[in-house]
Amino acid sequence: MAKAEATVEELVAMIERGELRLPEMQRQYVWRSTRVRDLLDSLYRGYPSGAILLWETDEPIPLQAFAVSQEASPYKSTRLLLDGQQRLTSLSAVVRGQPVTVRARKRPIEILFNLEHPDKLAVVTEVDEEADDDGDDDDRLPDEPDSSDDELQRRFDRMTFVVATRKLEQQPQWVRVSDVFKTDGDGDFLKRAGVSGFDDPRYEKYSKRLARLRSIKKYVYRMDVLERGLSYEEVTEIFVRVNSLGAKLRSSDLALAQITAKWRGSLEKFQAFQHDCTKRGFDLDLGLHLKNMVAFGTGQSRFQTVGNLSADRLQAAWKDGCRGMEFAINFARSNLGIESPALLSSPFLLVALGFFAHARKYVLDADEAARLRYWALVANAKGRYSRGSSETLLDQDLATIRDGGTVQDLIERLRQQVGRLDITPAELEGRSIRSALFKTMFLAFRKAEARDWRSNLVIALDHSGAQHRLQFHHIFPKAALKQVSIIREADDIANLAFIAGGTNRSISDKPPASYMPPLIQKSGTEAFENQAIPTDDPLLELSSYRDFLRERRIRIAAALNSFLDE
Structure with a gap:
């Protein structure tokens, strides 16, 4: 394995020119803007930020698109990014001032820099400025701010970077990070901050801070480059092992790498179905769709077995799983009144509903549908899959269904877990x-x-x-x-x-x-x-x-x- 180095500026240029691509095994871009804020804060301080793992190959590899725009690659060989996608995508978006595409929706990453941050940088990352985001916490009922404007302002004033808000943007000491990266001149920022000349004591302080911010582009990442002769399967195994040891990826992300290595081109199918569900109001994580596929392929929900499934079995499980998920979403909307994942205590409920309907060949009489509605609503209210070991509980229900169990059997399992099924004051x-x-x-x-x-x-x-x-x-x-x-x-x-x-x-x-x-x-x-x-x-x-x-x-x-x- 070769070693190399590249600055943030060079890596961003490689992404823009199409020299650096994403293999199909990679997960999608998932970082919330607050994670980008914290990355910039770390680089501004000069903290370590990990290494980048690359693989250069002449082998035709299934690719997926970066969340930021790229030109077509002019090179025959492909340089693939195996580790560092979230960091480099974030930095590319901020340095270039471009939006990221997340689940077919474009959203900007707008980070503000505080020219008046305290001299001693304080670690203040608990403030979540975002009212709405595309991360894993999307599926929540509407919230209201708990802090007064004055309290929030005092907390922001102690921070160096924040996610942009309209109110902060209007304050002269806050500047857009992307705007600073786009120019080498400080004049506009200083003028807006009220600095009128060299004799202003803020002139030197602000100029030094803007220069320090721009120096993030010169931050050097160490790159580990895998041998060109490795096969795609070997690289997939390295990808899984590296990320397993660091616990940086979820089990669904690692499973995706194994699945796409066996079933080339499958990611596009997964994302197309995910997009179809989103259009119907169910914007579900890709990992949930993969777990659903594994459930239909193996009768249980854990990803450990996915490496043993053949490409044919994966394809059959995906087809059955899609049909089951379609039923589950229809049942949730029409029979339960649940029109959004925000109203689910756990999306695992959809897996169980689809698996049950599949076992019944999608033929339910009126009484069975009514009982299934009752079980689903009570399981949702009692948090069946959101307490304890959720995968273990889902596997218990899948086993019950797989062994010919009825809705009443599912109800009894729920009763064993939570006791009484009614709600008490x-x-x-x-x-x-x-x-x-x-x-x-x-x-x-x-x-x-x-x-x-x-x-x-x-x-x-x-x-x-x-x-x-x-x-x-x-x-x-x-x-x-x-x-x-x-x-x-x-x-x-x-x-x-x-x-x-x-x-x-x-x-x-x-x-x-x-x-x-x-x-x-x-x-x-x-x-x-x-x-x-x-x-x-x-x-x-x-x-x-x-x-x-x-x-x-x-x-x-x-x-x-x-x-x-x-």
Whole structure:
């Protein structure tokens, strides 16, 4: 294995010219913008950033596209990037000022640099500036900011790099990193920051910091280059071993490398089906589709066996798995009312649903479909595959189905895991928005035609416009609860309701005793009752907060059980 070196600038140019390509075995680009922010922060400090693994070959290798644009390669031989894709794609996007393509959608990576960062660089990476991102945390119900603008601003001021926000972009001490990389001149940045001449004490400080930022392009990566004579299968094995030892890739990413080595050209098929599911509202990770294929090919969900499957068996499993996933998505949308992965406690539920329908040759009578609906909703509410060892639990259900088990057998397995299948008020206590029950709350309230308190629009995940886009609302605002020293229980799901962004902003930090009576006087109590919210005057006082929670938990539990038993 040969050793070489290249600067960030040289590597970015290699990607742009098409000299550096991605083999089919690589996973897709998955980094969130916050990861790019932290990479830039590390390079700015001069911290180590790992090595790059390449393979130069004359063998015709199935390729996939980088998430950034490339020219056609003018060379006969192909230089393939085996390790370092996430870093180099991120750097290419920022240095060139180009968007990345993630799951067929283009999005910019916009990072800001703080000219006034503290002299002693502080490690402050816990702030997640992004309101929306394309990473693994996409599938969440709408959120609301927990920190005040002043609190966030103080935290940002201690940071060197942040993901761009409109508010920060308007402040003169924050500059776009991509803009700095595109020019060697500091004049525009200094002028915008209010530096009027050489005698300004900020002139030298800002100039040095901009030069230090540009020096990221001169950062040198060590490159390990594999021998040209290695076969694709050998390189795939090296790729799997390198990434297994470093635990840098998930098991699904390693499985993808093994699958594409046996079934050349398969990645394009996988991504095409993934895109079809996304168009129907189910933007699922490619790893979930691969796990589904393995389940249909082996009757269990673990990737360890994928290396033993022949190309023919992989192709047959993929065909069956696609049909099963199509059924699962249709059943989720039509029978469960689940129109987005955001409402699933685990996407493993789709694998089990499709596998069950496949075992029944996609013929279910009315009673069996009703029981399957009940099992799926209760399994989702109780977090069947989101507690403990999720793969073990999925394998138990796949084995039950494989051995001819009925829906009732699946229900009994669930009962063994969680005990009683109904929802109790005590079960809601201390639960947060990450609880599976929070997602079921949304499903139950939407079924009851819960509406926004001002516009009367029925709640939905896909309303357009910031005014109508769904948010969750603290019935007792956190700022108001702080006044009576209640902090820990402020995010209890019994204190949350689903309303539109405009309504949420109009209420702001008013206590319910202040904002509810005018709304009730105008439109009645139905909008609140449909979300199991007590409206009795004494319960709306700050001093009665814990009594309000107890009463609402009783009402939520009743609403959930009615929804599940329907």
